[in-house]
Amino acid sequence: MPESLPPLWTAQEIALATGGRIEGGVFDASGLTYNSREIGPGDLFLALRGARDGHDFAGNAFAAGAAGALVERPVDGGPCVVVPDTLHALEALGAAARDRAPHIRRGAVTGSVGKTSVTQAIKAGLDLAGPAHASIKSYNNHIGVPLTLARMPQATERAVFEIGMNAPGEIAPLARMVQPHAACVTTVGPVHIEAFADGEAGVAREKAAIFQGLGPGGLAVINGDNPHVETLHQAALHVGARVATFGSETFHDARLIDFAPHDGGARVTAEVWGRTHVFPLRQSGFHWGLNSLAVILMLDALDVPIETALAALAEFEPLKGRGETRQVHIPGGAFTLIDESYNANPLSMKAGFLSLGAKRVERGGRRVVVLTDMLELGDQSRALHAGLSVPIDAAAIDVVHAAGPEMRHLFDALAPERRGVWAPTAADLADQAEDLVGANDIVMVKGSNGSKASLVAAALLRLERDTTGGPPLK
Template identity: 80%
Template sequence: MPDRAPPLWTAQDIAQAVDGRIEGGVFEATGVGYNSKEIAPGDLFVALKGARDGHEFAGAAFAAGAVGALVERAVDGGPCIVVDDTQKALERLAAAARDRAPQVRRGAVTGSVGKTSVTQAIKAGLDLAGPAHASIKSYNNHIGVPLTLARMPERAERAVFEIGMNAPGEIAPLSKMVQPHAACVTTVGPVHIEAFSDGEAGVAREKAAIFSGLGPGGVAVVNGDIAWEPQLRQAALHVGARVVTFGSAAEHDARLVDFRAEGDGARVIAEVWGRTHVFTLKQSGFHWGLNSLAVILMLDALDVPVELALQALAEFQPLSGRGQSRTVRIAGGAFTLIDESYNANPLSMKAGFTNLAARDVGRGRRVVVLSDMLELGDQSRAMHEDLAQAIDAAGLDVVHAAGPEMRHMYEILRPERRGIWAATAAELAEQAEALVQPGDVVMVKGSNGSKASLVAAALADLERRLELSEG
């Protein structure tokens, strides 16, 4: 019989790591969680205080199978480890997980666009090379990063962490917690700029802070095609890191030579360390040309051969709401739905228009369904209006829109491009049948908070509605 996997944590190990007090007995945990709705049998439940006090949900966590709880006061339902501050205790547990597994090669990823997909593509490569660990979903903040570290198995060989931000000063402490051997900035753009008095320059400075966690000899992977490359490079050199770059120019360590969309995927030609590679992707967006190079360089820095990196990229599927494509059958034919509804900003919007323009639609139309981009501060109206010019340049056929900010864009569109505008994505979703025709290629995109996903779901549901009508 195979050896039984050791527990992730024992109660004694947790108590020692967080300087806590065991009450109600000892236990062995196979996982760590803080959301009582997502607790799996064997988990340690961490009672964090946020909009709601996590202690209120300890009973539900135990009922779901939690074997113990990390708390600030004893709760009913099972054994506890009592500490003064559960957030700080989670951070101590994360540091203990890092320090007890010194063999783990750790990577960290941030960027205004693409960090979740790039992180998960890196994880796909790490999995091919040996036991690996990574962030799930978009666990990239002050809770998600220490939680991901605390979940890292002691036997792991490599790990990759996504690190995000909403305001200044958030990335550096998370990077120093992870202490990565390699760190990457996918790109810098006008995202969360309402939190920075100097706009995109502040975003670049904050993204560069991911390199602060690197030790001497660590690897900084930088997008060499962006205007902020010198600032990113300087931040990396300041901590003694080795800088490697990806981009379109000949001087980059990884150079994109050619990118051609082919159906729902793409064919890429790239030069990495002077050697030419030809490989395929299951992503058709042009931005995946550069993303794939970032993945290759990060995997190289984490001791994964290029050949395994290319295999991982060839097999990597688009994530939910981040470019998934599907054919939806409707009366009279079918249309292609590209779901980009998870998030949006001016940079990714324009990239999406360019990608849609490159799609072969035959006699169909290129259609975009857009909801508001959020967190743009006093530049929001101008940045939404600016999309109209990018839509013109891409030659898109029809634009449907939802939300007060997108109305600024909608009102200056050429009349022949105007589809339907609605006050909310929910109202636009109710008109799903009127948004499409057979043969269309339709991209749905918007910030997560403006609920573009409701429209994507309604469009995908048209096939089910057709089946019901057919009896």
């Protein structure tokens, strides 16, 4: 740990925040993790109990350089703070990190689509404005949110947190833990609907619960084009929050006027708080028109000038599995691979088809989608999968390859000329990668993370050959 940086936590501070007792001596921790394989020198190891008991890996953590451990029973290998329950202790440590630095402006993001990308784009703007902190990966659940809080250095000026859910009642306690000054719902759609008796309406109420973390005068940033806008608006007003909306209508605080995609990105024209701005993006998906406005409003609420926000958006690259674009060379030329394999739901599928349909295809090329099952759609799954044929037709997609039992419903609903290959699993489809694409095609791979669309994306990347026509590159 550099001498110029104070420790993230001392053993005494950890004990005070959690009500624990110090065993084996005091220590200073520069970081915090619950995964012994991710331990760096000077980190605090958090021994969580789950499918596997973290206490069994404390020795590995100390061997990797852990400064100490937060545990429910003393462990060998190094000093520790002993508490009755390590998850509750993590929550207490997160709350202590929040309370010891009241100067930090905090934002929170949720939504059925786009919350990770929007969170990371906000982080890009915060980084340009000063010392910043944010969720990593998709650390947005009952462990990830307090862990992100507990990792927040006192010198931070601004922070943004991603908050997710799989079932009712999960968002509100996490939002109250973060106590954001501004909170955003990117959009609401049919995601995780099998967990809600009233489907999408229940999802909307759960997403609106993020505003329960706002204090009076906090800002709720809402997608005004979403059909559930009134549910979100009322939830924000109920806690005394101010509301800012983004959308395509003239009455929105941030209005999308035009989104012009091109190779390598897009040009956005928007009006924000009455001023017109034209700015570039490195994202070409149409959903990034509204996403960029959500980012701007959140950054404004966290005291980041709009010029800084636009500069950050201009350099923000697509995240892995969320729109990464690659040229893949094969015999006879190359195809363009758009990797959207990280996740999928009906809303993001439609947005992806729209974006693909707007792309210019070289002579002899096709617009191709490779799709795997969308998950957690309950008894609406069959209809929602089959219904994707409508936006596919509207976007003039040439060929659809699909994998999984749910995607079979789409495959059967397609016009025969659009049907490519269907396979029982993503792995089976990946084995046929060479037959799925041709030179000059533009290919989008998309599916739920659990249905393994990433296997197909990886297989398509492995088709890469050198420009002399040699063997596949390793």
